[in-house]
Amino acid sequence: VTARRVALALVHYPVLDREGGIITTAVTNLDVHDISRSARAYALEAVFIVHPVAAQRELVDRLRSHWTDGGGARRIPDRKDALSLVRIVSSYEAALAELAGGGQAPEVWTTAARAHGTVEAYGALRERLAAPGRPVLLLFGTGWGLPPELQAGADVRIAPIVGADPWNHLSVRAACAITLDRLLGAWS
Amino acid sequence: VTARRVALALVHYPVLDREGGIITTAVTNLDVHDISRSARAYALEAVFIVHPVAAQRELVDRLRSHWTDGGGARRIPDRKDALSLVRIVSSYEAALAELAGGGQAPEVWTTAARAHGTVEAYGALRERLAAPGRPVLLLFGTGWGLPPELQAGADVRIAPIVGADPWNHLSVRAACAITLDRLLGAWS
Numbered sequence: 001v002t003a004r005r006v007a008l009a010l011v012h013y014p015v016l017d018r019e020g021g022i023i024t025t026a027v028t029n030l031d032v033h034d035i036s037r038s039a040r041a042y043a044l045e046a047v048f049i050v051h052p053v054a055a056q057r058e059l060v061d062r063l064r065s066h067w068t069d070g071g072g073a074r075r076i077p078d079r080k081d082a083l084s085l086v087r088i089v090s091s092y093e094a095a096l097a098e099l100a101g102g103g104q105a106p107e108v109w110t111t112a113a114r115a116h117g118t119v120e121a122y123g124a125l126r127e128r129l130a131a132p133g134r135p136v137l138l139l140f141g142t143g144w145g146l147p148p149e150l151q152a153g154a155d156v157r158i159a160p161i162v163g164a165d166p167w168n169h170l171s172v173r174a175a176c177a178i179t180l181d182r183l184l185g186a187w188s
Numbered sequence: 189v190t191a192r193r194v195a196l197a198l199v200h201y202p203v204l205d206r207e208g209g210i211i212t213t214a215v216t217n218l219d220v221h222d223i224s225r226s227a228r229a230y231a232l233e234a235v236f237i238v239h240p241v242a243a244q245r246e247l248v249d250r251l252r253s254h255w256t257d258g259g260g261a262r263r264i265p266d267r268k269d270a271l272s273l274v275r276i277v278s279s280y281e282a283a284l285a286e287l288a289g290g291g292q293a294p295e296v297w298t299t300a301a302r303a304h305g306t307v308e309a310y311g312a313l314r315e316r317l318a319a320p321g322r323p324v325l326l327l328f329g330t331g332w333g334l335p336p337e338l339q340a341g342a343d344v345r346i347a348p349i350v351g352a353d354p355w356n357h358l359s360v361r362a363a364c365a366i367t368l369d370r371l372l373g374a375w376s
Contacts, residue, residue: 001352018264030218034359041351041358076206078357122375162374163229164189169266170229170365171222177362178369186350187310187370 002043002184005135007106008176009048009095010035012056014150015143025142027056032063034173035140036082042180047085048095048137057088064088092139092150099135106135107155111179113168116151119159122182129183138183140176158183190231190372193323195294196364197236197283198223200244202338203331213330215244220251222361223328224270230368235273236283236325245276252276280327280338287323294323295343299367301356304339307347310370316344317371326371328364346371 010031013024032049039047049060066072067083089095099106109125129136139146139154151157160168161178170178181187198219201212220237227235237248254260255271277283287294297313317324327334327342339345348356349366358366369375 030359034362037357037359038351038362040355041349041353043352078355081355082357161229161369163226163368164231164372164374165229167228167266167269169225169270171218171225171361173359173361174222174226174365177358177365178373180351181349181366181369182375184352185366186352 002129003132004129005045005099006129006138006184007044007046007048007095007099007135008035008039008138008140009050009092010172011092011139011141011146012051014147015141016145016147018144022147023143024052027051027060028142029063031142031173032060032086033079033082035176036085038177038180039085040082042184044085044180046087046099048092048098049086049088050090050092050095051088052090057090060086060088096137099137104134106137107133108137108139108153109156109158110139110146110151110154111158111175112145112151113160113170113175115157115160116148117157119157121159125156125158125183138179140172142172190317191320192317193233193287194317194326194372195232195234195236195283195287195323196223196227196326196328197238197280198360199280199327199329199334200239202335203329204333204335206332210335211331212240215239215248216330217251219330219361220248220274221267221270223364224273226365226368227273228270230372232273232368234275234287236280236286237274237276238278238280238283239276240278245278248274248276284325287325292322294325296325296327296341297344297346298327298334298339298342299346299363300333300339301348301358301363303345303348304336305345307345309347313344313346313371326367328360330360
């Protein structure tokens with residue numbers, strides 16, 4: 001249970017490639033579906049799809065419309081509940097501004113497969129979310145993840161997910177689901 | 189940490205459609221990628237892709253070969269680690285037989301978005317996995333999930349995932365990631 005407003009942003013730029021260079025990735029339709037469904041299940045306020053290229057933003061807009069107003073909405077209504085959370089922005093700064101909405105500036109919480117600097121554990125972060133405070137924007141990177149500069153400037157760097165093995169190459173869809181469950185899920 | 193051999197099976201038949209009828213679903217490439225990556229991160233022994241149609245099994249075989257022996261294996265070696273777990277079978281009974289391998293019959297643990305009969309909580313199941321016992325086959329259904337008869341015959345029905353809301357329409361990729369994390373993850 002959270003006392004904060006929580007949203008997530010799926011970042012397509014700036015993200016890393018395999019060699020650590022900065023790239024822009026293409027939108028993957030299934031990311032938008034899976035991540036908005038996970039966000040809905042964990043009662044997030046919004047899912048920001050961050051892309052600097054207008055044609056890619058239009059693609060996401062068409063996808064969203066199909067499922068919120070078009071044939072998809074009639075055929076599978078629960079998909080409408082999920083896709084309705086999607087907001088399309090050109091930068092993560094724009095996502096921050098929208099989430100602030102003229103009020104308190106959100107905290108930026110970054111996710112990564114490997115620790116960069118000091119990271120915070122899930123138990124402590126659940127407690128922080130349960131107490132009143134600024135809105136929180138959870139950042140997820142596509143490609144090979146968020147660049148170090150973005151991690152360094154974050155308010156919170158969430159601890160990498162440790163499975164049962166040091167091997168850590170989860171999909172962003174799986175990492176997002178697990179992160180939301182660890183931060184917000186009702187375990188038993 | 190588990191003292192048991194644990195594998196999962198992604199079932200394409202028999203599964204439910206929206207109206208509760210029994211159908212066969214088509215293979216989704218990204219299911220095979222995401223679920224094998226999650227399985228590798230949580231140190232599972234195998235991922236059985238269950239499909240009764242030979243042409244669909246051949247499709248999964250070509251996908252797997254590309255990533256374990258072909259161009260994909262050279263380009264992204266960590267994908268090879270994940271896809272190497274994939275085994276292709278025509279029924280979930282065949283998956284059980286392969287996992288048994290002439291030894292103890294595995295327990296069948298089913299997953300579902302809604303409770304069917306008595307379900308067991310994650311904390312208790314973590315303890316069961318930590319103690320020696322028979323191998324465990326975790327069953328995940330595509331489409332609208334596993335049929336009631338299959339749930340009824342299971343050794344364990346795992347509790348539905350509760351997010352922060354009664355809304356529960358996670359993708360099978362997200363549900364699989366969260367289930368493995370709750371059963372086997374190193375939380376902190």
